[in-house]
Amino acid sequence: MKLMSGNSNLPLVKAIASYLDLKITEVSVRRFADEEIFVEIHENVRGEDVFVVQSTSYPANDNLMELLICIDALKRASARRITAVLPYFGYARQDRKPGPRTPISAKLVANLLTVAGANRVLSVDLHAAQIQGFFDIPTDNLYGAPVMSADIKSRFSNRNITVVSPDVGGVVRARALAKRLDNAPLAIVDKRRERPGESEVMNIIGDVEGRFCILVDDIVDSAGTLCNAAAALKEGGAEDVVAYCTHGVLSGGAVPRVDKSSLSELVITDTIATYEAAAASDKIRILTIAPLLAEAVKRIADESSVSSLFD
Numbered sequence: 001m002k003l004m005s006g007n008s009n010l011p012l013v014k015a016i017a018s019y020l021d022l023k024i025t026e027v028s029v030r031r032f033a034d035e036e037i038f039v040e041i042h043e044n045v046r047g048e049d050v051f052v053v054q055s056t057s058y059p060a061n062d063n064l065m066e067l068l069i070c071i072d073a074l075k076r077a078s079a080r081r082i083t084a085v086l087p088y089f090g091y092a093r094q095d096r097k098p099g100p101r102t103p104i105s106a107k108l109v110a111n112l113l114t115v116a117g118a119n120r121v122l123s124v125d126l127h128a129a130q131i132q133g134f135f136d137i138p139t140d141n142l143y144g145a146p147v148m149s150a151d152i153k154s155r156f157s158n159r160n161i162t163v164v165s166p167d168v169g170g171v172v173r174a175r176a177l178a179k180r181l182d183n184a185p186l187a188i189v190d191k192r193r194e195r196p197g198e199s200e201v202m203n204i205i206g207d208v209e210g211r212f213c214i215l216v217d218d219i220v221d222s223a224g225t226l227c228n229a230a231a232a233l234k235e236g237g238a239e240d241v242v243a244y245c246t247h248g249v250l251s252g253g254a255v256p257r258v259d260k261s262s263l264s265e266l267v268i269t270d271t272i273a274t275y276e277a278a279a280a281s282d283k284i285r286i287l288t289i290a291p292l293l294a295e296a297v298k299r300i301a302d303e304s305s306v307s308s309l310f311d
Contacts (some may be wrong), residue, residue, distance in 0.1 A: 054078035056090030075117030
């Protein structure tokens with residue numbers, strides 16, 4: 001088994017390698033003067049089971065091309081099996097046609113990975129679980145809920161917890177976390193999105209009066225939805241509001257928005273490399289997903305059960 005990394009999230013890959021007691025495969029990923037990406041593998045990978053770790057986060061197109069070229073280089077070097085490990089799967093929000101003459105980019109990315117030569121895909125908290133069906137190769141979708149629930153239990157076990165979904169589409173995710181928290185009560189924030197990147201909170205379904213509310217989502221991008229939801233929960237009588245999100249995209253003015261919001265804390269995982277502004281924020285805390293990913297990689301290599309990780 002070999003572990004290989006692109007440039008998108010080296011700290012996470014180093015943590016996975018440490019957990020597995022593996023050396024990261026030596027590889028050069030560099031750019032020509034015109035920004036073309038060039039990959040050169042400095043070790044023999046013939047007949048090896050290779051895991052390439054690369055989040056397709058900002059800059060999404062550069063990181064995606066890096067991953068595709070790494071896979072192509074491995075295929076041409078006669079690797080036995082290539083597993084694309086995408087802690088964060090970019091373009092996942094484009095999983096359907098929202099209007100006429102629009103693309104389904106998540107399917108396109110799935111096709112690109114397959115054609116490049118990936119034999120298997122491993123990801124964390126896909127924006128929509130049905131994206132697994134876009135692939136014609138085995139796909140494992142890990143869940144951040146076990147990591148989050150363990151952290152919540154260690155910190156907030158004495159609080160009157162209510163798990164809150166920031167929108168109707170996230171109810172399944174919120175219910176799964178609530179089940180792990182000894183079947184905690186569930187609430188839903190009903191919102192109406194007027195235009196992309198903006199959200200307007202309408203009302204709250206469920207009782208949050210005097211409760212310690214935990215907002216849960218897969219992606220925090222502009223943070224507008226979370227901050228609006230937190231304000232609505234406070235207005236509804238919530239004692240305190242904390243948010244747990246797997247992927248901290250945190251684009252634009254997301255970090256200042258979180259700092260000024262009604263949220264007491266935003267907890268994200270390290271599926272995306274943390275930016276300086278996020279690391280410096282007093283309200284943002286980072287959980288590592290490395291042990292979960294490393295254990296899944298180990299089980300795939302050993303041909304043992306990955307789903308039993310969540311039993």
